[in-house]
Amino acid sequence: MFRKLWKLSLLLLTAVGAFLIYKFAFLMPDVTESVYAQTIYPFFTQIIGNLTKLVSFSVGELLLYIFAAYLIFGVVFTFFSFFKPKGRKLYHFCKRILTLAIVICMVYSSFILNWGINYARKPLADTMGLEIQEATVAELKDTAIKLADKANSLRQQVSEDANGVFALTHSKEIVLESVQNVYDACAPEYMNLGVKTRVKGVLTPNLLSTFRTTGIFSPFTYEANVNMQMPELYFPAVAAHEYAHLKGFAREDEASFVAWYVCSKSEDTDFAYSAYAYALTYVINALYDVSPADHQEVVSLLDEGILRDFANENEYWQDFESDLADTGEQIYDSYLQNNGVSDGRKSYGRMIDLIIALNREGEL
Incomplete structure (x- = not known):
């Protein structure tokens, strides 16, 4: 059972990778400016921004509420792992905590790659x-x-x-x-x-x-x-x-x-x-x-x-x-x-x- 958790935990490395890319970007602001800020990032905005502009309401605001609800549900769901049969409580608790952590890491990685690297662009x-x-x-x-x-x-x-x-x-x-x-x-x-x-x-x-x-x-x-x-x-x-x-x-x-x-x-x-x-x-x-x-x-x-x-x-x-x-x-x-x-x-x-x-x- 815990081998499955170990394999699942590898997804946490996405956040580590995003963090390293982010820190590396600060070391080369000129490259970050020309490659990311003026080329990659505008391309991203064209793909996603042209979709979200089709609706009048803020999709980001809606996603914020969904994410907040998910976090609350996730905490409650994790607590209920203690009601599982003996011998499986720890496994389910660890799995649910790990799932929450993976979701948060994925959100963090998306933030960095989607936009956050712009903090490292040339002044x-x-x-x-x-x-x-x-x-x-x-x-x-x-x-x-x-x-x-x-x-x-x-x-x-x-x-x-x-x-x-x-x-x-x-x-x-x-x-x-x-x-x-x-x-x-x-x-x-x-x-x-x-x-x-x-x-x-x-x-x-x-x-x-x-x-x-x-x-x-x-x-x-x-x-x-x-x-x-x-x-x-x-x-x-x-x-x-x-x-x-x-x-x-x-x-x-x-x-x-x-x-x-x-x-x-x-x-x-x-x-x-x-x-x-x-x-x-x-x-x-x-x-x-x-x-x-x-x-x-x-x-x-x-x-x-x-x-x-x-x-x-x-x-x-x-x-x-x-x-x-x-x-x-x-x-x-x-x-x-x-x-x-x-x-x-x-x-x-x-x-x-x-x-x-x-x-x-x-x-x-």
């Missing part, structure tokens, strides 16, 4: 020919002022609701359908490889809000998913961020930069304003950490409408502050660190380095 700064260096407070302030000027100008061109808060010109569903068009019109080719598809909304109300999350990418189904309950201010930018993950930009800082870079060039003022407000938030928060006085000076330059938009955004997320949300953030922080992002969620702030590098080039 976007190198692809764009940008020099990343430590920014001075003066550079940070200058970048914040330029972003504020752009945001102020765009704020005058967008719509408001009855409370004077930014309102999308079209529905959120139309925004999700428009993301691929914005990329087609504004993204350089290397930012727009692979399948072209609509971004999808998460169907379960407040599922992502409970974990203070704006969007999630499914690497198994190549679907970019967005929180449909979040306020409208960052909605287009977040949709573009998740779409950047679909395009192979796994690192959060790079996905955020790509979202801003692409949307900032859009003729759709909703996308452009959302992108500048999105980037401005990161930059002024970073400025506050190093120079509260300069931060206050930049904030004083902001249009009253932008301040109302920021206040509305903060008010929404305050309602979801909880221990569960904190736990979710800690889990995601660990996930990022285990995938080569050494500073975890703080890597979102490194988006600023890329914007400042553009500013040094006179392109902001």
Whole structure:
């Protein structure tokens, strides 16, 4: 009996193989970029993404619930192995534990080979020919002022609701359908490889809000998913961020930069304003950490409408502050660190380095 378990356990080696490939990819970022990120990965997205885009709902969300149900069933099923006849309890217990482990290893291997290797690709700064260096407070302030000027100008061109808060010109569903068009019109080719598809909304109300999350990418189904309950201010930018993950930009800082870079060039003022407000938030928060006085000076330059938009955004997320949300953030922080992002969620702030590098080039 236990010989069968030994043979079955060999399937665990798939995860070992995927792990070794993953670690090896980090040793050769240029090769990973040209062979995987720009060739193999876009091909994968064409095959699977063209299937999942045929349905309007998120297949990835559905699979998440099925996997969670399977894990619960698997644990309960394993417990019932103790009710087997004497002499077979240990065998059935080991077999069921091993089956669970194999399924988890297969999921892990699929994650790595389907998408995770993109964490090891060449840094976007190198692809764009940008020099990343430590920014001075003066550079940070200058970048914040330029972003504020752009945001102020765009704020005058967008719509408001009855409370004077930014309102999308079209529905959120139309925004999700428009993301691929914005990329087609504004993204350089290397930012727009692979399948072209609509971004999808998460169907379960407040599922992502409970974990203070704006969007999630499914690497198994190549679907970019967005929180449909979040306020409208960052909605287009977040949709573009998740779409950047679909395009192979796994690192959060790079996905955020790509979202801003692409949307900032859009003729759709909703996308452009959302992108500048999105980037401005990161930059002024970073400025506050190093120079509260300069931060206050930049904030004083902001249009009253932008301040109302920021206040509305903060008010929404305050309602979801909880221990569960904190736990979710800690889990995601660990996930990022285990995938080569050494500073975890703080890597979102490194988006600023890329914007400042553009500013040094006179392109902001």
